[in-house]
Structures are given as C-alpha cells and as structure tokens.
Amino acid sequence: MPCTGLNCPKPTSLETNNEYSYEKLTQTAEYLKSLISFTPQIGIICGSGLGSLADSIQQKIEVPYPQIPNFPQSTVKGHSGCLVFGYIATVPLVCMKGRFHYYEGYPLEKCAMPVRVMKLLGIELLIVTNAAGGLNPNYKVGDVMLIKDHVNLMGFAGCNPLRGPNEERFGPRFPSMNGAYDPRLRAEAQKIAQGAGLAKGVHEGVYACLGGPCYETIAENRLLRQLGVDTVGMSTVHEVIVAKHCGLPVFAFSLVTNESVCDYESKVEPKHDEVIDAAKSMEAVLQKFVQGIIEFVAKNGVK
Numbered sequence: 396m397p398c399t400g401l402n403c404p405k406p407t408s409l410e411t412n413n414e415y416s417y418e419k420l421t422q423t424a425e426y427l428k429s430l431i432s433f434t435p436q437i438g439i440i441c442g443s444g445l446g447s448l449a450d451s452i453q454q455k456i457e458v459p460y461p462q463i464p465n466f467p468q469s470t471v472k473g474h475s476g477c478l479v480f481g482y483i484a485t486v487p488l489v490c491m492k493g494r495f496h497y498y499e500g501y502p503l504e505k506c507a508m509p510v511r512v513m514k515l516l517g518i519e520l521l522i523v524t525n526a527a528g529g530l531n532p533n534y535k536v537g538d539v540m541l542i543k544d545h546v547n548l549m550g551f552a553g554c555n556p557l558r559g560p561n562e563e564r565f566g567p568r569f570p571s572m573n574g575a576y577d578p579r580l581r582a583e584a585q586k587i588a589q590g591a592g593l594a595k596g597v598h599e600g601v602y603a604c605l606g607g608p609c610y611e612t613i614a615e616n617r618l619l620r621q622l623g624v625d626t627v628g629m630s631t632v633h634e635v636i637v638a639k640h641c642g643l644p645v646f647a648f649s650l651v652t653n654e655s656v657c658d659y660e661s662k663v664e665p666k667h668d669e670v671i672d673a674a675k676s677m678e679a680v681l682q683k684f685v686q687g688i689i690e691f692v693a694k695n696g697v698k
C-alpha cells in the first residue's frame with residue numbers, strides 16, 4: 396500500500412501523465428491508419444545514411460514526422476524524418492526514414508515509441524538497421540554484421556526504455572531478452588546476403604549502444620572489445636528491447652561505417668559525414684539485401 400500519511404505527496408499515476416501512454420500511442424496509430432488502406436506487416440527502421448532503403452517501396456505514402464500526432468522530430472543529419480508506407484515484394488510495410496537517439500535529448504522510451512506505434516499498426520516483424528563502428532578486428536568498412544545479441548550498456552546504468560510503470564497491454568514487467576534477434580531469419584540472411592553481393596563481408600555478432608553523442612575513446616573501444624562487443628553505435632538496443640517486450644520478432648544488422656580505433660598511435664577519427672558516406676556507398680547492395688529478406692518473409696511467413 397502507498398503511504399497515506401497527511402504529509403506524503405499523493406502518488407501520481409505515471410501512466411495517466413505519460414506522454415506515451417497506451418491511449419496516446421493508440422491515437423497516433425489511429426491517425427496513421429486513417430491515411431492507409433492496408434495493414435503493414437513489416438516495420439523497417441533506417442540507420443544513419445540508410446534512408447534509401449525506402450527507395451524500393453512501391454505505391455508510397457509518405458508522412459513527415461511533424462504531421463504525426465505525439466511523434467518526436469528527427470534532428471540528425473542522415474535521418475530525414477518521414478514514415479513511408481507501401482509495398483516491397485507485395486508485402487505491405489512501414490519504414491521509418493529517421494530514428495530517434497538518446498543524445499538528441501529524448502528519453503529512451505520516446506526514442507523507442509515508434510516501435511509500439513508500429514506494433515499497434517499491426518506489424519509482425521521489425522527490421523532494424525544501423526551504422527556502427529567495427530570493433531572486431533576482422534571487420535572492415537562496408538561489412539555487414541547480423542546482430543545476434545546486444546549489450547545494453549546504458550541499461551547497466553539504469554537507463555531502459557521500459558523503466559516506469561509496466562504497460563501490460565504491451566508485455567510483461569520482466570521480459571526475457573533471449574532470442575530477441577530472430578535466429579531463423581538470421582540463418583536465412585546469410586544465404587540472402589550472398590545473392591545480394593555481400594558474400595565476403597557478412598558476420599554475426601554483438602552490438603552495444605552507448606548514449607553518445609561523443610564517439611568512444613580508445614580506452615572505451617578497448618574495453619568494449621574485451622566485453623565481446625563487435626559493433627558499437629548509439630541506437631537499436633532500446634528499439635529491440637521494446638519490440639521483444641511486445642512480442643515482435645526482430646531482424647537487425649549493423650553496417651560497419653568506420654573502424655573503431657583501439658590504437659593510440661592511430662590518427663583516424665570517426666566523423667558523422669564519413670559514416671553517412673560509407674552508408675550511402677552501400678545503398679544499392681543493402682536495398683537488394685533487405686528486399687531479399689522481405690521476399691523470404693513473403694514466401695515463408697514471419698514464424
């Protein structure tokens with residue numbers, strides 16, 4: 396029982412005050428449903444410089460974020476800020492050209508709220524992409540790493556998108572994160588990658604998200620390597636946590652856009668413009684790769 400003494404502040408319901416309550420998210424989803432005549436089956440989140448993944452969408456309906464009730468706004472170069480609805484390989488889908496990051500000033504639950512909106516729209520699979528630093532010494536710029544697991548470093552410090560009252564209509568208070576990255580799609584993606592021209596550079600590994608916006612120090616990169624992290628970025632993990640919580644299977648990959656420096660002699664510095672350029676140079680191949688995944692889902696279903 397909460398304290399009922401006269402001097403105790405009344406407990407406020409975070410749920411009813413919450414900007415991202417179930418009711419608010421439902422409003423957002425209902426608004427978006429009113430613009431489309433189909434149920435999206437797949438949701439795609441484009442990483443930095445990867446917005447061109449939306450180029451292969453047919454019968455596009457584009458909805459800029461400022462037009463969407465309760466939606467955050469994109470503030471980062473390489474994230475244009477628009478939802479694109481349409482079809483790839485006859486599969487109805489919704490694609491986020493622009494995601495939200497903690498360093499933009501948004502709390503993690505706000506960064507991840509579009510995942511819940513997409514769940515309410517009816518998606519059955521989430522495809523998450525990111526630009527990332529390659530920590531694994533075998534990775535080169537332009538390689539793709541299928542994410543098999545993550546290290547929720549921000550979670551070690553108590554930052555988690557599920558912090559606060561649990562919304563049972565999405566999922567349980569204590570969700571397991573095992574199997575968050577769908578193993579069947581990952582196995583299939585290895586074959587699909589070869590067809591898309593990615594044969595040499597497809598790895599499977601572990602991604603870690605830091606809060607940013609600073610890139611990691613050399614000491615931090617060395618530490619992350621020792622922790623078994625293969626790619627590092629500032630996104631994805633909170634989106635996947637929210638997806639797993641509400642029962643959405645996830646297929647996710649990192650594009651290695653820069654090598655994470657672990658050597659004090661190195662003069663190499665990460666730069667966001669170079670991250671974007673590296674992503675752009677892989678546009679065509681990654682479009683083909685994602686299309687291959689969607690074609691597989693069209694033929695075989697999500698489960």
Ligand SMILES: O=P(O)(O)O[C@H]1O[C@H](CO)[C@@H](O)[C@H]1O
Pocket residue numbers: 441442443471494496524525526527607628629630631666667670
């Ligand atoms: O993770 P995405 O959105 O692909 O972007 C990555 O690229 C930016 C840094 O260059 C950071 O936002 C980092 O998270």
